[in-house]
Amino acid sequence: MTNSIKRKQTKTIQVGNVKVGGNNPITVQSMTNTQTQDIDTTVLQIKGLESAGCEIIRVAVPDMAAAQAISKIKEQIQIPLIADIHFDYKLAIAAAEHGADALRINPGNIGEMAFVQKIVHAAQKKQLAIRIGVNSGSVESDLIKKHSGPTAQAMVESALRHIQLMHSLDFDNFKLSIKASDVQRTLDAYHLLSEQTDAPLHLGVTEAGTLISGTVKSALGIGMLLANGIGDTIRVSLTRDPKEEVQVAYEILRALNIRRRGPEIISCPTCGRTAIPLFEIVESVEKRLQHVTKDITVAIMGCVVNGPGEAKEADIGIAGGDGTGILFKKGKVIKKYPQEQLVDALIDAID
Secondary structure (H helix, E strand, O other): OOOOOOOOOOOOOEEEEEEOOOOOOOOEEEEEEOOOOHHHHHHHHHHHHHHOOOOOEEOEEEEEEHHHHHHHHHOOOOOOEEEOOOHHHHHHHHHHHOOEEEEEEOHHHOOOOHHHHHHHHHHHHHHOOOEEEEHHHHHHHHHHHOOOOOOOOHHHHHHHHHHHHHHHHHOOOOOEEOOOOOOHHHHHHHHHHHHHOOOOEEEOOOOOOOOHHHHHHHHHHHHHHHHHOOOEEEEEOOOOHHHHHHHHHHHHHHOOOOOOOOOEEOOOOOOOOOOOOHHHHHHHHHHHOOOOOOOOOEEEEOOOOOOHHHHHOEEEEEEOOOOOOEEEEEEEEEEEEEEHHHHHHHHHEEE
């Protein structure tokens, strides 16, 4: 299937060994939820995220111990690492010195512009990228007053201020995010900002929420922007295991036919004809296919009515019966199996 989305051309920046922006693939990011100074636990989580397809990882740097841990973490991971900094510019400088590939700052909560300048100088010295993160909760007080709240316009004006500062310091290796927890405000802000800059844009809906609410808000917010050609890198924000953030991100990209990674599972919603425990089967197959990166479509159908016929475009699939089921490929029945052997037969055929 051909992708008809016309993506806005932004400049390309370098985050470690990954290019962001321009014609480069839209990258998938996540963030650890470990204590960064707990090096072993943090590395273990990052390696799991790497296996899930995460391409850039961000870690929290709340104190100097976390900043200093970055060098040890970097020795053991494969993907670029972004240090997430709030309030204390000294932590950004320390993170740069200890091997971070990029710095994420929210200039509105760093304080004095002189402190932001020190961060930029540290990034220049180490040739690091910076993500300027503007959130609705950290817009400068004068802009809050001017716009009667943290509106999309206030957020964009804040971002433009920081773009000006970057340019005045002869620094161009930056990307921007401009998130709110409200989907419509996020959409409005990104559309306004995209019209006024060619910097790469990092998409997300901040504080999106739990698995269901967060997935819906992220799919709408990120998906609608991507469908309009806006966005160069994405992070789905969920109150869940970060690997699920990566999964949802790839499903958003897959749904828009932008990028495809790993199996796409299609399954029927079940009805009165369903005579097998389809929920359990789907969950089992999904878990057992987590290691597969090949782009294939796998159908899991509850009865022969919705089997090879309705799922004939799937590469491979199973359909249940009453105690027995079938394995099919491209709509053609391959073999019948007892119900208890269906999942194993499917996995073996995929492998």
